[in-house]
Amino acid sequence: MRGHWLLPALCLLRCFLCVQITDSQANDVFTLLMERYNRSYEPDTSEYFLRMINVKESIRRQAVLNSPSSDAPHNSSATYGINQFSDLSPREFRERYxxxxxxxxxxxxxxxxxxxxxxxxxxxxxxxxxxxxxxxxxxxxxxxxxxxxxxxxxxxxxxxxxxxxxxxxxxxxxxxxxxxxxxxxxxxxxxxxxxxxxxxxxxxxxxxxxxxxxxxxxxxxxxxxxxxxxxxxxxxxxxxxxxxxxxxxxxxxxxxxxxxxxxxxxxxxxxxxxxxxxxxxxxxxxxxxxxxxxxxxxxxxxxxxxxxxxxxxxxxxxxxxxxxxxxxxxxxxxxx
Structure with missing residues (x-):
């Protein structure tokens, strides 16, 4: 069961469907992800900024994936959002899993x-x-x-x-x-x-x-x-x-x-x-x-x-x- 930690992130994701996500919003999502999945990235390092970029890219993907489809009943369609893989690039995800x-x-x-x-x-x-x-x-x-x-x-x-x-x-x-x-x-x-x-x-x-x-x-x-x-x-x-x-x-x-x-x-x-x-x-x-x-x-x-x-x-x-x-x-x- 997904916990309440995800609700702010989902709200930010819905906002992105209308406007470009800001660095501040992406940072909030990234912070929530690290807390939920026990990630530890040293601030202001190349690794930290790389993971931040991956999270921003994942939010962009999710906006596309969550776009309504004319032939898919909305109440049963899949939903996409922040999870334990959101700080990975697609290439890393593919190679690891x-x-x-x-x-x-x-x-x-x-x-x-x-x-x-x-x-x-x-x-x-x-x-x-x-x-x-x-x-x-x-x-x-x-x-x-x-x-x-x-x-x-x-x-x-x-x-x-x-x-x-x-x-x-x-x-x-x-x-x-x-x-x-x-x-x-x-x-x-x-x-x-x-x-x-x-x-x-x-x-x-x-x-x-x-x-x-x-x-x-x-x-x-x-x-x-x-x-x-x-x-x-x-x-x-x-x-x-x-x-x-x-x-x-x-x-x-x-x-x-x-x-x-x-x-x-x-x-x-x-x-x-x-x-x-x-x-x-x-x-x-x-x-x-x-x-x-x-x-x-x-x-x-x-x-x-x-x-x-x-x-x-x-x-x-x-x-x-x-x-x-x-x-x-x-x-x-x-x-x-």
């Missing part, structure tokens, strides 16, 4: 009658695996560019619980350190991580046995007798144009791993993203846990790995049906 590498996956296959291989089922208007108590809490990858590992491990945790086992946090650090085809905190591919887990038959151990350290480390090996979760198989498809089928697979298979273009998420505060999100430059891996079609704008419910202070307590909502952010281009499910 958008490090998932896209892979080409096959289009969801057709059956012999020309339709798609997805059993027709009556789906609820709203569905969220969190309501089944099989989704672990939102984590924070910090400055480690391993979103690819967080999304993969999150899916394994959920599917393991879906099969009747206790819901337990599993080790993201193990995947970061040991998935040799990836680059640890410098980036990686969800598909390569899943392939490594399946082919190596390496057991994914508890988080407490192999805790997250936010840096790439040396791979730790465990005895065969050690408790862990084995990945038996996984599947990955391109569901672009087929989000109804994708809904069915979410309900059938469990939470889905997706790779999206999250460049505009640097300024996201909440609401449903309907615009300003490309489907051409996938760079970030997240986990779809559910959907909601009860309102005017149907949307996917997506768990991120940037902590609970970001977005909707760590979640982002993406409009369904138009492949917004490329959410349907690379969709993976895991089986344990």
């Amino acid at each position: 958008l490090t998932s590498e896209p892979e080409n996956v096959p289009w969801f296959p057709k059956n012999k009658t020309g339709g798609h291989q997805s059993e027709a089922m009556a789906l609820p208007a709203k569905f969220d695996w969190r309501d089944k108590n099989i989704v672990t809490a939102v984590q924070n990858q910090e400055s480690c560019g391993a979103c690819w590992a967080f999304s993969v491990v999150g899916a394994i945790e959920s599917v393991y619980a879906k099969e009747g086992h206790p819901l337990e946090p599993l080790s993201v650090q193990q995947v970061i350190d040991c998935s040799y085809q990836n680059q640890g905190c410098n980036g990686g591919s969800t598909i390569r991580a899943l392939s490594w887990l399946m082919q190596s038959q390496e057991k994914l151990v508890d988080e407490s046995e192999y805790p997250f350290k936010a840096v790439t480390g040396v791979c730790h090996l465990f005895p065969v007798s050690q408790f862990g979760v084995l990945v038996k198989n996984f599947t990955a498809f391109d569901f672009s144009g087929l989000e109804e089928e994708m809904k069915q697979k979410l309900v059938e298979w469990g939470p889905l791993i997706v790779t999206v273009d999250a460049m505009s998420w640097q300024d996201y505060l909440g609401g449903v993203i309907q615009h300003h999100c490309s489907s051409h430059h996938a760079n970030h891996a997240v986990l779809i846990t559910g959907y909601d079609t009860t309102g005017e704008v149907p949307y996917w419910i997506v768990r991120n790995s940037w902590g609970t202070s970001w977005g909707n307590q760590g979640y982002v909502y993406i409009k369904m049906g138009d492949n917004v952010c490329g959410i349907a281009d690379s969709v993976a499910a895991v089986f344990v």
